[in-house]
Amino acid sequence: MGVEQPPVLDVRGLAYAYPDGHQALYGVDLQVHRGERVALLGPNGAGKTTLVLHLNGIHTAGVGSVSVSGLEVGDKDALQEVRRRVGIVFQDPDDQLFMGSVRADVAFGPHNLGLRGAALEARVTAALEQVGMAAYADRPPHHLSFGQRRRVAVATVLAMEPEVLVLDEPSSNLDPASRRELADVLRSLDVTVLMVTHDLPYALELCPRSVVLSDGRVVADGATYDVLTDDALMRAHRLELPFGFDPRTVGPPPAAGPRAPRGGHGAGPGVDSVTS
Amino acid sequence: MGAGHGHRLHYHGHSPLHRAPAHLKLLALLGFMLVVVATPDDWFAAFGAYLLVLLGVVALSQVPPTYLLKRMVVEVPFVVFALVLPFVAYGEQVEVLGVSLSRPGLLAAFGILATATLGVLASLTLAATTEPQALLAGLQRLRVPSLMVQIMAFMVRYLDVVTSEMQRMRVARESRGFRARDPRQWPVIARSTGALFIRSYERGERVHLAMLSRGYTGTMPEQGGH
Numbered sequence: 001m002g003v004e005q006p007p008v009l010d011v012r013g014l015a016y017a018y019p020d021g022h023q024a025l026y027g028v029d030l031q032v033h034r035g036e037r038v039a040l041l042g043p044n045g046a047g048k049t050t051l052v053l054h055l056n057g058i059h060t061a062g063v064g065s066v067s068v069s070g071l072e073v074g075d076k077d078a079l080q081e082v083r084r085r086v087g088i089v090f091q092d093p094d095d096q097l098f099m100g101s102v103r104a105d106v107a108f109g110p111h112n113l114g115l116r117g118a119a120l121e122a123r124v125t126a127a128l129e130q131v132g133m134a135a136y137a138d139r140p141p142h143h144l145s146f147g148q149r150r151r152v153a154v155a156t157v158l159a160m161e162p163e164v165l166v167l168d169e170p171s172s173n174l175d176p177a178s179r180r181e182l183a184d185v186l187r188s189l190d191v192t193v194l195m196v197t198h199d200l201p202y203a204l205e206l207c208p209r210s211v212v213l214s215d216g217r218v219v220a221d222g223a224t225y226d227v228l229t230d231d232a233l234m235r236a237h238r239l240e241l242p243f244g245f246d247p248r249t250v251g252p253p254p255a256a257g258p259r260a261p262r263g264g265h266g267a268g269p270g271v272d273s274v275t276s
Numbered sequence: 277m278g279a280g281h282g283h284r285l286h287y288h289g290h291s292p293l294h295r296a297p298a299h300l301k302l303l304a305l306l307g308f309m310l311v312v313v314a315t316p317d318d319w320f321a322a323f324g325a326y327l328l329v330l331l332g333v334v335a336l337s338q339v340p341p342t343y344l345l346k347r348m349v350v351e352v353p354f355v356v357f358a359l360v361l362p363f364v365a366y367g368e369q370v371e372v373l374g375v376s377l378s379r380p381g382l383l384a385a386f387g388i389l390a391t392a393t394l395g396v397l398a399s400l401t402l403a404a405t406t407e408p409q410a411l412l413a414g415l416q417r418l419r420v421p422s423l424m425v426q427i428m429a430f431m432v433r434y435l436d437v438v439t440s441e442m443q444r445m446r447v448a449r450e451s452r453g454f455r456a457r458d459p460r461q462w463p464v465i466a467r468s469t470g471a472l473f474i475r476s477y478e479r480g481e482r483v484h485l486a487m488l489s490r491g492y493t494g495t496m497p498e499q500g501g502h
């Protein structure tokens with residue numbers, strides 16, 4: 001191996017309480033390496049969204065640290081660069097798409113990064129092509145179907161060429177065809193992905209690795225198949241497989257070539273149960 | 277509240293008026309309205325002339341008159357106020373069909389009706405011949421402060437979202453057997469309106485978060501039109 005690269009996402013001992021005193025995170029550790037696709041699982045109210053908003057400096061760490069490819073989040077001067085590196089796709093595309101046309105919306109991010117003219121246009125086109133929405137560039141976002149809006153929301157973030165794509169509930173409210181189309185798009189991207197989801201089959205399909213967050217702590221971190229088949233763990237943290245879905249009969253997904261193992265800690269299969 | 281009528285003001289067409297640059301149309305509307313408002317209430321012939329000019333412009337735009345007429349219901353509150361005025365205003369009284377009316381009141385009512393009708397019709401014609409995006413671009417070209425243009429752009433973008441949210445809340449209310457038939461039920465409507473405000477406010481916060489996440493620092497890119 002050459003020079004050891006810092007993890008794309010490096011969260012250490014992160015604790016956070018909201019201004020009203022409600023504590024959402026109690027010492028979270030999470031490392032995501034380049035090229036990984038990781039699912040962040042957990043029941044409602046586990047602190048998943050709070051964690052996500054720390055990754056690009058919307059919230060700043062109370063205790064602990066967050067860094068993105070070695071760049072400390074929370075350093076005011078680095079904020080713009082952190083937000084370029086970490087692209088967050090929010091749950092409701094209507095929150096994310098606010099400009100008059102798809103093209104203008106996808107251009108919003110790169111424009112904030114200082115791109116203009118032909119370079120900006122090229123970014124926009126490339127991002128829209130990645131999600132298969134180039135033909136809709138001149139449409140107003142609110143005239144698109146929900147699935148199309150979700151894909152445009154992904155494009156708005158891709159246009160910033162992020163190092164890690166963070167998706168909040170990417171499959172929610174999608175019909176099965178749109179859900180599958182989005183999976184195809186995500187698989188085709190050459191980018192690190194952290195995906196917050198309740199859709200466990202989707203996690204198994206797309207993410208070789210899963211992290212379970214419960215009550216503001218990471219309680220499990222391992223291969224998605226192992227997490228989903230660990231009945232005691234699942235029961236303890238209000239995680240349930242949908243009716244008729246059993247990973248054991250589906251089988252582990254085919255190893256995704258170079259993506260499969262995590263670089264660094266804890267080799268081998270099995271769930272590192274982090275009970276504290 | 278709650279009626280989902282006429283949320284499309286724009287009438288698709290290819291008339292010279294549709295093709296005219298948005299900032300010129302805006303300036304024309306502004307100039308026209310300043311002249312109308314500055315005209316004394318008793319220059320009846322002048323108001324007739326304004327109406328003729330306006331009708332000529334409408335004819336030029338090829339927007340069907342019924343299309344505009346239907347949308348003129350927004351004027352109703354002004355009409356009501358104008359009709360009440362002759363009864364409540366002071367001053368010299370005149371007998372009309374045996375009813376004693378105030379002469380200055382009548383004149384003021386005519387003034388309100390005339391300016392409101394001309395204003396609403398002119399604005400509707402502008403809206404019918406100009407896409408919202410083009411209108412925003414026009415405002416920007418006229419050097420309207422960008423903060424105001426931004427606010428209007430967000431309003432245009434989220435009008436449909438908020439309207440459909442309101443619609444869904446109404447459907448949900450009525451699905452549970454609610455019917456707003458008499459004033460005793462108005463508090464319920466007031467509460468759901470309050471809920472709608474809060475939801476919209478929260479959406480505003482989420483939109484702001486999403487903007488910050490994409491590196492927003494306070495300036496918006498130009499509204500490109502398309």
